[in-house]
Amino acid sequence: MLKLFATKSTISVAVALLLEEVGVDYELCLIDFATKEQRSQAYLEINPKGRVPALVTEYGILTETAAMLEYIAPHMLPKGAFDCAKHREISYYLAATMHINHAHILRGCRWADLETSYEDMRAKVPKTMTESCAYVEDVIVGPYIFGAQFTPADAHLFAITQWLAGDGVEIKNYPKLAQLQRSIAARPSVATLAEKGLL
Numbered sequence: 318m319l320k321l322f323a324t325k326s327t328i329s330v331a332v333a334l335l336l337e338e339v340g341v342d343y344e345l346c347l348i349d350f351a352t353k354e355q356r357s358q359a360y361l362e363i364n365p366k367g368r369v370p371a372l373v374t375e376y377g378i379l380t381e382t383a384a385m386l387e388y389i390a391p392h393m394l395p396k397g398a399f400d401c402a403k404h405r406e407i408s409y410y411l412a413a414t415m416h417i418n419h420a421h422i423l424r425g426c427r428w429a430d431l432e433t434s435y436e437d438m439r440a441k442v443p444k445t446m447t448e449s450c451a452y453v454e455d456v457i458v459g460p461y462i463f464g465a466q467f468t469p470a471d472a473h474l475f476a477i478t479q480w481l482a483g484d485g486v487e488i489k490n491y492p493k494l495a496q497l498q499r500s501i502a503a504r505p506s507v508a509t510l511a512e513k514g515l516l
Contacts, residue, residue, distance in 0.1 A: 319343040320373040322363060324350055325515050328416060329370035331476035332385045333515055335469055337506035339390050345513055383408040386469035393468055404463070407456060408470045411477060415453070418445035419480050443485030450481070450491045457493040460500045467501075475501040479516070 321336065321343050323329030336343050348354045348369050356367050364371040364380045372379045372388070379385045386408070387394065395404050420427070421438035429435065453474065458464040461471045478498040481488050488495045501507060510516050 320346060322346045322348050322360070322369055322371040322373075323515060324348045324355070324369045326479060327369055328382050328473075328476050330479065330510060330515050331382055331469075331472045332370045332372060332389070333510055333513070334472040334475065334501075334506050335386055335389050335393075337509050338467070338472070338504070339393075341389070345515075347514065381412070382473060383412050383469075386473060390469050393466075395463055395466070395468065400463070404468060404470055407453070407462060408473055410452070411470065411473050415446070415449040415477055418442065418449055419477065419484055421445070422484060446481065446484040446486045450486055450488070450494060454491040454494050457497055459493050460496055462497070471497065471501060475507075 319336070319341060321329070321332055323333055323345060324347065333345065348360060354360060355364075355369060360371075361367055363373065363378060366380055368380070370380075370382060370385060372385045374388070379388060383405075394401050419442065422442040426435070428438070453462075456462060461467050462474065463470075474494075475498060478488060478494065488498060507516065
């Protein structure tokens with residue numbers, strides 16, 4: 318059985334969402350950030366990065382969201398080499414740019430030591446997240462990123478949309494992104510995640 322280490326309202330929501338979508342049995346292990354459980358020796362033995370998510374499989378442990386999503390649902394990736402590459406393109410953007418833009422609001426210590434630097438990073442988040450939303454708005458075909466097919470990247474983007482209000486971004490200003498969020502929020506998998514305490 319798969320074991321997912323996750324925390325409420327983090328990017329680990331994307332992985333849990335896809336696990337629910339494919340209907341695979343998994344054990345959910347909630348990590349408590351309030352007590353810094355992610356930095357505990359026990360958890361660092363699972364994920365030395367001290368972050369969530371981490372997915373324990375029969376073959377080993379995965380610790381990057383985009384990799385987990387592809388592992389869980391390879392059958393949900395777009396068909397054809399180019400379309401599959403486009404899926405990776407948006408997934409890598411979500412992980413390497415949009416997620417990092419958001420992280421500056423809470424995790425400035427990853428990039429700087431001075432409190433004044435943290436303040437500067439936090440102040441920039443509404444701008445950088447607005448730019449990211451504008452980019453994905455242009456990419457989304459609708460109702461999902463690539464059209465009618467729900468893909469792993471959609472789960473990834475849905476998790477990120479949960480942060481936008483706190484980042485100072487009005488999702489209603491991006492109609493296709495807002496529709497994607499509503500479409501996914503209506504799926505039974507999301508209700509299940511709420512019941513499990515991840516949303």
